[in-house]
Amino acid sequence: MADKYRFKIKIALIAVGILILGVIIIKNITNIEGPLETAKCISIEDVSDMLIFTGKDADTWTSLLGKTGKDYLTNSDVQKILDTLQVEEKAKEEYVEASPKEFVTKDNWLALYDKILESLDTEKKVSYGDVFILADSSNIDTLSDNEIYTDKGIYTWKNSRLLTDYLYRGCNVILYENEIIYVVKNLETEYELHNVYFVLGDEEGFRIFNDGKYFQYTNRPLEEKISSAIGDIVFSQGEIKQIKIKGDKISGKLLAVKADSLEIEDYGEVPLEEGFKVYKEYGQLEELSINDLLVGYNVTEFIVADGKISAGLIMKDLVVDNIRVLIKNNNYENIFHENAVVTGDSDYTIYYGDKEEKHTANEEVSIDADSELWETGRIKIVPDILSGKITLLSVERATGNPSYRGSIEIVKDDSGLIIINEVSMEEYLYMVVPSEMPESYGIEALKAQAVCARSYAYIHILDNAYSQYGAQVDDSVSYQVYSNQGESALCTQAVKETYGQVLEKDENVIETYYFSTSSGHTTDSEVWVNQNEEDRSYLQPKFIGEEDSDLDLTDETVFYDFITKDIYDAFEGDEPWYRWTTTIPVSTLSNTLNSRVAARYEVNPELILVKNKDGEYESKAISNIGIIKNITVIHRNAGGVLDTVVIEGTKETIKVKTEYNIRYLLAPISTQVTKSDGSVIDSFSLLPSAYCIFEKVYDNKKLTDFKITGGGYGHGVGMSQNGAKIMAAKGYSYDEILKYFYSGVDFESIY
Numbered sequence: 001m002a003d004k005y006r007f008k009i010k011i012a013l014i015a016v017g018i019l020i021l022g023v024i025i026i027k028n029i030t031n032i033e034g035p036l037e038t039a040k041c042i043s044i045e046d047v048s049d050m051l052i053f054t055g056k057d058a059d060t061w062t063s064l065l066g067k068t069g070k071d072y073l074t075n076s077d078v079q080k081i082l083d084t085l086q087v088e089e090k091a092k093e094e095y096v097e098a099s100p101k102e103f104v105t106k107d108n109w110l111a112l113y114d115k116i117l118e119s120l121d122t123e124k125k126v127s128y129g130d131v132f133i134l135a136d137s138s139n140i141d142t143l144s145d146n147e148i149y150t151d152k153g154i155y156t157w158k159n160s161r162l163l164t165d166y167l168y169r170g171c172n173v174i175l176y177e178n179e180i181i182y183v184v185k186n187l188e189t190e191y192e193l194h195n196v197y198f199v200l201g202d203e204e205g206f207r208i209f210n211d212g213k214y215f216q217y218t219n220r221p222l223e224e225k226i227s228s229a230i231g232d233i234v235f236s237q238g239e240i241k242q243i244k245i246k247g248d249k250i251s252g253k254l255l256a257v258k259a260d261s262l263e264i265e266d267y268g269e270v271p272l273e274e275g276f277k278v279y280k281e282y283g284q285l286e287e288l289s290i291n292d293l294l295v296g297y298n299v300t301e302f303i304v305a306d307g308k309i310s311a312g313l314i315m316k317d318l319v320v321d322n323i324r325v326l327i328k329n330n331n332y333e334n335i336f337h338e339n340a341v342v343t344g345d346s347d348y349t350i351y352y353g354d355k356e357e358k359h360t361a362n363e364e365v366s367i368d369a370d371s372e373l374w375e376t377g378r379i380k381i382v383p384d385i386l387s388g389k390i391t392l393l394s395v396e397r398a399t400g401n402p403s404y405r406g407s408i409e410i411v412k413d414d415s416g417l418i419i420i421n422e423v424s425m426e427e428y429l430y431m432v433v434p435s436e437m438p439e440s441y442g443i444e445a446l447k448a449q450a451v452c453a454r455s456y457a458y459i460h461i462l463d464n465a466y467s468q469y470g471a472q473v474d475d476s477v478s479y480q481v482y483s484n485q486g487e488s489a490l491c492t493q494a495v496k497e498t499y500g501q502v503l504e505k506d507e508n509v510i511e512t513y514y515f516s517t518s519s520g521h522t523t524d525s526e527v528w529v530n531q532n533e534e535d536r537s538y539l540q541p542k543f544i545g546e547e548d549s550d551l552d553l554t555d556e557t558v559f560y561d562f563i564t565k566d567i568y569d570a571f572e573g574d575e576p577w578y579r580w581t582t583t584i585p586v587s588t589l590s591n592t593l594n595s596r597v598a599a600r601y602e603v604n605p606e607l608i609l610v611k612n613k614d615g616e617y618e619s620k621a622i623s624n625i626g627i628i629k630n631i632t633v634i635h636r637n638a639g640g641v642l643d644t645v646v647i648e649g650t651k652e653t654i655k656v657k658t659e660y661n662i663r664y665l666l667a668p669i670s671t672q673v674t675k676s677d678g679s680v681i682d683s684f685s686l687l688p689s690a691y692c693i694f695e696k697v698y699d700n701k702k703l704t705d706f707k708i709t710g711g712g713y714g715h716g717v718g719m720s721q722n723g724a725k726i727m728a729a730k731g732y733s734y735d736e737i738l739k740y741f742y743s744g745v746d747f748e749s750i751y
Helices: 002-033 044-050 058-065 075-085 089-093 106-120 160-166 425-436 443-463 489-497 556-564 586-603 659-665 721-729 734-741
Strands: 126-135 147-150 153-157 170-176 179-187 190-202 205-210 213-217 226-236 239-246 248-251 254-257 261-264 268-280 286-288 300-305 308-314 322-327 339-344 348-352 355-359 365-368 378-383 390-392 407-413 416-424 501-505 580-585 608-611 617-619 628-636 642-649 653-657 673-675 692-699 702-710 746-749
Touching (some): 190 308, 322 425, 425 489, 443 489, 443 501, 586 608
Antiparallel strands (some): 147 153, 170 179, 190 205, 248 300, 268 286, 339 390, 378 407, 501 746, 608 653
């Protein structure tokens, strides 16, 4: 019995030992793995992603730590990471290691991670940000499996297996360049897509177009079928919370486009919703901008909700057959008028609000800011017959008071009255062509001018520069001179015989720059700065003569011979502006430059540079360089036009860039300019051209004047009008003239 009892005691002791051993083993395992609540811990995979900016990939870290990506980070792992990265001692010291084998919480790691970034991410490639995830590859078929679309744009997602957990949610994330490398936390936010285009929708879901992309949502059935609609979508906490379709529509001629409102005929000024959008419905669906809404046309339906315009739907292709011209006041000084005095060569009607007032031919009406006709902010004056004209007695032009076909609109603005002439494109050209080219130049030259003017107008209509005032162009040299001269029978014939024709290259209407007279050579568009990326290869520098002359006019010696010796057979060799000279006293030229240089610096500080004490040029405000001592040509563009000069003064030395700045700062504003035929012009606000040279004039070894010898009149880009005249006289047709000045172009009709 004693043995049997002792045996039972031994068995019990063994059991207790096994139990104790098990507890020890479990305790050791716990010490290795850390806390059991691993949701608060961070994986090696996440840590590897977050350290991608160091140049080390996930394999490097798992190998170094001897673990897999799914394992959790421990304190001993952190020490190895810090040692490997050679983090600053300050960052290491601030990390307190509780126990080497314990897991590291996410919060502790993120606090340490910030210190690592502060120490190592000197280029700031890693950042924190809030994003709302709106779609992945299941919604947008153009996205790859690891791409997401957010309210901040498209990002790649380093850990794509977790992507669906965050869809339709707001997140605070860590970004490495354009990649989300870690989600810090979910945000209790919602997000609204405003004024998206619903392509279609039914009980199986819906398809939208937004930001140039198609989205498919199959997890949200619609109670009613919809198509071609505008609406808002509200996302919240992983689901589509609400869909709001907007159904009210209005349409009418667009009269003005402002930053926060549109003026529409018969509706007046209607405010824009903050998330206003524009879609082109015909052809391929596109999202456009407010700048694509052209005043003067009725091709757009507007979606209205709560008294505001939510979106514009451009319903059909635009046929540019009319133009709205802002009429400047006397001497083209300003766009605002104190008053407008009108009459007509036929009976005419004044429309104001929903009222109208009839007037007989030659009856005068004066309108100012206090006129009783202001029922709304716009008054319209229309001749009673199609060929009738309205005359502005309050405006003076070269031939007196100008008369206009089409209609006249007067708009009240805080700064004064705005006067707009709306007229057909062809009738507009009836008064542009004679204002830009005398009828004595011949029918073929006039036809070339008509095509240039139509192409130029078309481009600037699309630019929409004056849309806030309800116009597209003005009537000055800033665009094309309009109605400064009366209509001419031959000019009108030229317009009619080229009806609708424009110049195109690669199916795009070109900018048909033109100028008065060439020096014998044209240049390209490099004379202007801040150009967009449009192709202007049709503007090629070329010698303007019967036979091409292969001259490198960027070479100063070659250009000197070209501008001073009559040895080249150019078309315009006998034209008065072919060559010109002016001699400007040093004091006069210095005063001109000093009075103008500050203004040109303000326009573009990168084009007026000042020489510093180290001999380098820097952008710096300047108002006085003293007395000019020397002018040195630094660079000429193709064709010999000046691009950069250095002007040395007694106080400062400046480098001046672009042909316009050079012409403006060195202008003969109080000095005679002598043309090659001996005729004299008293003064100019600009040098006639930048195809010129500078020579010093001395008296008893003292610098007294600068003699400037040049050629041509104008910027020298595109078609020379006098060159076109000479070519027409030689038997060239208008299409041959245009293809001579514009390379690789075709003719097309805009109607």
